[in-house]
Amino acid sequence: MRAHPQFRYEEVANLVVSLVDSGTLSPGSRAPSLREISKQQQVSLSTALQAYRLLEDRGVLEARPQSGHYVTSRAALRLEPPAITNPPGRPAAVVISPTLSKVMQYSVDPRLVPLGGAIPSAELLATARLDRFLARAARTKGASYNTYTEPRGDLRLRQEIARRAVRWGTAVSPEDIVITSGCMEAIALALSIVTRPGATVAIESPTYFGLLRSLEALGLKVLELPTDAADGIDLAALKNVLERKGVKTCLFSSSFNNPLGSTMPSENKLKVLALLARYRATLIEDDINGDIYFGPQRPVPFMALERSANNVIYCSSFSKTVAPGYRIGWMVTKTAAQMERALERKLAFTLSGPPLLQAAFADFLASGGYDNHLRRIRRVFEYTIGQMSRTVERSFPAGTKVSRPAGSFVLWLELPKSVRTAALFDEALKNGICFVPGDAFSVSGRYGHCLRLSGAHGWNERIEKGVVKLGDLASAAATRSAAASLSKR
Ligand SMILES: Cc1ncc(COP(=O)(O)O)c(C=O)c1O
Structure with a gap:
């Protein structure tokens, strides 16, 4: 599905996908009826029908005679969620990761695709x-x-x-x-x-x-x-x-x-x-x-x-x-x-x-x-997290795991162990992209292959391209390290 809908029915379809991604609609559950969705989204019944047909084509929904539309088992994100973490279990002095001061500096640089800072963009704020x-x-x-x-x-x-x-x-x-x-x-x-x-x-x-x-x-x-x-x-x-x-x-x-x-x-x-x-x-x-x-x-x-x-x-x-x-x-x-x-x-x-x-x-x-403002930004962030998760699914290396937040606007990614996200960060900066490497979030040194993506700026073409490019860079890093470990054998 295109990330930037041109037509209203595509927008409605994307919204339903976001509801599936956030777990609001789980596989097997009944989707809102055509009448409900047309009322909620203020679209005609024929637009709602077009959206649902698109979702059927994509395998997200299936129509059951006399009963309505249901979320298919294939609709859910295929990427696994991260496993429970396993930190060392002893008290440790806090040593701030050296990456962090770089992250703080680049998080607010408007030239970079803003996948780093968790600071909502001015356009989203009231x-x-x-x-x-x-x-x-x-x-x-x-x-x-x-x-x-x-x-x-x-x-x-x-x-x-x-x-x-x-x-x-x-x-x-x-x-x-x-x-x-x-x-x-x-x-x-x-x-x-x-x-x-x-x-x-x-x-x-x-x-x-x-x-x-x-x-x-x-x-x-x-x-x-x-x-x-x-x-x-x-x-x-x-x-x-x-x-x-x-x-x-x-x-x-x-x-x-x-x-x-x-x-x-x-x-x-x-x-x-x-x-x-x-x-x-x-x-x-x-x-x-x-x-x-x-x-x-x-x-x-x-x-x-x-x-x-x-x-x-x-x-x-x-x-x-x-x-x-x-x-x-x-x-x-x-x-x-x-x-x-x-x-x-x-x-x-x-x-x-x-x-x-x-x-x-x-x-x-x-x-x-x-409260009205909150209702609006909740929908924006839910949509952003859904789109971002799907883009990660198609762009990041095999074996990547992704969190399924039911709120807020950040995603946590666990990449294959060989990918060092501090090095990926330097490469991303050269490509005009900011994110936060995983080692900034712990003193245990356990998350060197993880990263956080922020959806604080909502979803748009620039953000999508940034996520895709970052996925390409991570995939290239994974391929390089796989080749290096083969040549050592
Ligand atoms: C979990 C969490 N707590 C606290 C803060 C700091 O919040 P404030 O900007 O209100 O000081 C942040 C900011 O990113 C945060 O993510």
């Missing part, structure tokens, strides 16, 4: 709308906001955030919230109030390299846990490190881990909470991707599942959905002592955040446009 709220706030209240504020941050913004938390079933008071400079500051604050230098923190493996940076800066060690690309960390391994290694702090994502895309099912989250209570350990959860879900419901964060919630510190931000440049994040703790320590740290590090941006952002949230 920038013009936000600009209007910021301009109005500056015009009407600029002078009164040009001052220091209380370290907790703008009260109306905290009220808006607390109101949104009610949707996933938890009562958060504005008093439980500290506004931070992005999710990074929230996590750094949380780590700084529950750990001392030299302590060990249990993390997912692989894990977002920014978190490794914070852990390193605070003089902390990490213990990487085996992590499944679908269901997240291995519970037996977690129990072992809490019981045998005396680990008292964990740092996990609430959903759609960056880079694996894994989300622990709620029943596993409840088991994690029970283990934490039993071993008196604290969980810092990073829910930055929670609002970008492709399925019918938002995954529930740990904090909302925990009755007492005393051993969970929640961190998030608006950076992945609407405003990376506003640097608005937040930390939630329901424990007075932790809040007191967090505010002391906040005063020590930054005094307070910029009030004008916070006030404008509170107005934006109160205006109600955010």
